[in-house]
Amino acid sequence: MPAIDEAAYxxxxxxxxxxxxxxxxxxxxxxxxxxxLVQETLTKLYVSWRRVLRRDDLDGYAxxxxxxxxxxxxxxxxxxxxxxxxxxxxxxxxxPADGSDPRARHRLLTALAAVPAGQxxxxxxxxxxxxxxxxxxxxxxxxxxxxxxxxxxxxxxxxDLLGTNEFALVEEG
Amino acid sequence: MVDSDLKDLFRDVLTDxxxxxxSIQEDLAxxxxxxxxxxxxxxxxxGAALAAAGTTALLxxxxxxxxxxxxxxxxxxxxxxxxxxxxxxxxxxxxGPMPSSADAGPxxxxxxxxxxxxxxxxxxxxxxxxxxPTEPGFAVQGLGEGYGxxxxxxxxxxxxxxxxxxxxxxxxxxxxxxxxxxxQTPDAVDLWSACSQGWDDEDRWRVVGHAGDVTGxxxxxxxxxxxxxVWSTLxxxxxxxxxxxxxxxxxxxxxxxxxxxxxxxxxxDADELVVGTGPGWDVDAVRRDFQGIEAILEAAAGPVEELxxxxxxxxxxxxxxxxxxxxxVTMWASSERYYAGLCWILTACEQWPGSIDYFAALDDSxxxxxxxxxxxxxxxQVAIDTTGTNGFVDFVMPITAALGMTSAQE
Numbered sequence: 001m002p003a004i005d006e007a008a009y010x011x012x013x014x015x016x017x018x019x020x021x022x023x024x025x026x027x028x029x030x031x032x033x034x035x036x037l038v039q040e041t042l043t044k045l046y047v048s049w050r051r052v053l054r055r056d057d058l059d060g061y062a063x064x065x066x067x068x069x070x071x072x073x074x075x076x077x078x079x080x081x082x083x084x085x086x087x088x089x090x091x092x093x094x095x096p097a098d099g100s101d102p103r104a105r106h107r108l109l110t111a112l113a114a115v116p117a118g119q120x121x122x123x124x125x126x127x128x129x130x131x132x133x134x135x136x137x138x139x140x141x142x143x144x145x146x147x148x149x150x151x152x153x154x155x156x157x158x159x160d161l162l163g164t165n166e167f168a169l170v171e172e173g
Numbered sequence: 174m175v176d177s178d179l180k181d182l183f184r185d186v187l188t189d190x191x192x193x194x195x196s197i198q199e200d201l202a203x204x205x206x207x208x209x210x211x212x213x214x215x216x217x218x219x220g221a222a223l224a225a226a227g228t229t230a231l232l233x234x235x236x237x238x239x240x241x242x243x244x245x246x247x248x249x250x251x252x253x254x255x256x257x258x259x260x261x262x263x264x265x266x267x268x269g270p271m272p273s274s275a276d277a278g279p280x281x282x283x284x285x286x287x288x289x290x291x292x293x294x295x296x297x298x299x300x301x302x303x304x305x306p307t308e309p310g311f312a313v314q315g316l317g318e319g320y321g322x323x324x325x326x327x328x329x330x331x332x333x334x335x336x337x338x339x340x341x342x343x344x345x346x347x348x349x350x351x352x353x354x355x356x357q358t359p360d361a362v363d364l365w366s367a368c369s370q371g372w373d374d375e376d377r378w379r380v381v382g383h384a385g386d387v388t389g390x391x392x393x394x395x396x397x398x399x400x401x402x403v404w405s406t407l408x409x410x411x412x413x414x415x416x417x418x419x420x421x422x423x424x425x426x427x428x429x430x431x432x433x434x435x436x437x438x439x440x441x442d443a444d445e446l447v448v449g450t451g452p453g454w455d456v457d458a459v460r461r462d463f464q465g466i467e468a469i470l471e472a473a474a475g476p477v478e479e480l481x482x483x484x485x486x487x488x489x490x491x492x493x494x495x496x497x498x499x500x501x502v503t504m505w506a507s508s509e510r511y512y513a514g515l516c517w518i519l520t521a522c523e524q525w526p527g528s529i530d531y532f533a534a535l536d537d538s539x540x541x542x543x544x545x546x547x548x549x550x551x552x553x554q555v556a557i558d559t560t561g562t563n564g565f566v567d568f569v570m571p572i573t574a575a576l577g578m579t580s581a582q583e
Contacts, residue, residue: 007570009204010197017195022187031191039195039203046204048407108186127179138325 004049012058013042020062026124027070027117029109041066063129064139071117111161119154126151248347250371250379252428288445289320292339292437296322299433301426304328306335320438320446326404331420336403337434341443342394346378349392365390369424377435381424389418391427398438398446402431459489459504462576466502469571470495498562502572504555 020041024034044065045052052061112120118140125136126147136147300306306324321338352368368382377395384390391402404421422430438446463482470477474495482491488505555576557569 004204005570006201010201013197013200017193021193022190025187025190026183035195039200042200043203043207046200047208049204102189105186105188108182112186123179124183128183130180 004046005053008053009046009049012045016059016062017042020066023063023124023129024066024070026112026128027066027121029113037066037070040069044069060139063125067121067125067139070121107162111158114161115154115157119150119157122147122150123154123158248371250373250377251369252373252379252381252425254373254375254432286320288339288438288441289322291440292320292337292434293322295433295437296337296430299430300326301328301422326421329420331406333404333406333418333421335430336401337430338401338403339434339438339446340399340401341446342397342399346394347372349378349380349394351380351384351390352382367424379428379431381427381431383418386417389422389427391422391424391431393428393431393435395435396439397441397443398435400431400435400438402427402434460484462504463489463491463502465575466491466572467493469575470500470568473497473568473571474566495562495566495568497566497568498559500562500568501558502555503558 020038021034024037028034041062045062125131133144133147137144304326306326323336325334350370351365352370365382365384370380373379377393380392387406389404393400467477470493474497478494480492480494488503490503492499492501559568
């Protein structure tokens with residue numbers, strides 16, 4: 001029995017690959033690693049396609065698969081990232097929101113890389129994917145309280161690295 | 174700075190996004206390869222298990238005897254049913270007040286069917302205290318002819334789905350014997366593990382076991398009602414290679430849920446437990462569908478010649494010669510039993526690991542890895558064997574799409 005509904009799978013991949021890739025990049029900070037993560041996610045999605053279809057929550061399953069593939073990857077010694085205490089300024093404008101400045105982007109990425117994987121995942125899901133605390137808790141299989149505390153710690157870490165001006169008002173309720 | 178500003182920062186980080194160069198064909202190829210590897214691993218594991226059980230075969234004659242059905246008295250349900258009395262005490266009486274609950278779910282949903290609410294209340298009461306359903310229960314569509322509830326549960330580190338289906342009891346009890354009569358499927362022989370089956374002290378047929386690595390099943394059939402509980406860790410955060418059922422339900426806990434749902438369902442007559450249309454089996458209608466299939470094959474691959482046709486009480490099958498090779502299409506009626514059919518979701522096929530009638534319609538022939546099977550509505554199951562073709566023409570999608578449209582119009 002070789003066939004899943006490959007046409008439907010193909011449609012889903014075509015529609016969602018870019019969104020998955022962006023989330024993966026925010027998680028990994030590297031486009032090649034992001035592509036690897038997306039490939040792994042889509043491969044697992046193919047294998048489980050029929051069961052996932054039944055649950056009618058393709059995005060949720062894809063997110064969850066990517067999330068845990070990402071966290072798994074950070075546990076491997078050759079992919080482990082090392083936290084930094086100070087983000088190198090690099091002589092840029094100092095405004096991380098200035099997307100035209102590659103040095104600012106580098107500074108942001110470096111700061112994100114310094115945030116522990118679980119906290120970074122929470123930040124990306126909460127503030128990029130716009131998921132609720134409860135939705136993130138469901139994806140991570142943890143309590144809402146854990147999501148809030150991880151989010152707060154992640155934001156604290158970014159404040160420490162980038163300065164309080166940019167992040168002073170972000171609070172996780 | 175507010176949340177939207179943080180989102181802007183993320184957006185800025187993405188400004189050097191490269192163009193997407195990966196192709197969907199590559200994704201499909203990777204998916205197929207992973208699926209094949211998993212199959213091969215399953216076959217290897219199953220082969221080793223069967224080899225290890227070689228001596229056990231002497232002790233389990235059901236696997237090799239011509240008449241594998243042991244006398245009912247030989248199969249005594251090994252679990253106590255005494256705990257069920259505690260469960261039964263919290264099952265609301267039919268027509269009585271629903272238990273109060275702050276949680277959302279069918280029992281607090283005024284629009285839900287009364288039986289559905291009763292079953293959900295019973296199931297909830299039987300859940301282990303340290304387990305929390307993370308979603309409200311909801312009616313499951315397409316899971317046989319009965320009432321279905323489904324929810325996701327979190328218990329410690331385990332995240333798993335739970336389906337509970339309440340149906341009318343089958344006319345003959347004790348037919349489903351996955352512990353001693355494993356189903357043969359295209360993937361492997363589905364030998365269940367941690368499996369027990371037998372007659373309990375209330376003359377109900379009971380089953381509990383693991384159907385593969387990530388699926389547990391508990392069955393209780395007798396009186397007017399039949400209950401199937403299925404729990405699965407497939408949608409779990411653990412890597413697929415590490416998934417198992419650890420930390421989900423013990424056999425006793427699964428039995429308690431089946432028991433509670435059964436007691437709720439058994440308060441109803443069997444007729445009241447049937448939802449949806451019967452399986453039905455109109456050979457003439459199926460033959461008409463076949464004429465449509467011939468046209469579809471012709472559209473896909475040019476002139477078609479019918480090589481053989483076989484119409485019987487159980488199934489309709491035909492083999493066609495096309496310019497791309499031979500295609501065999503077989504149709505048979507869906508079973509009303511949740512656990513019996515091969516395909517148990519609509520317009521696609523999720524292979525049920527305990528399927529007992531999968532190959533009944535295929536004349537017990539060896540399963541073909543080139544076959545694709547789908548369920549069309551609740552009425553019909555279809556197998557399309559394209560192993561005789563050159564593989565360059567997609568016959569499956571046009572046929573299933575056409576049949577699905579026909580089914581939807583009925």
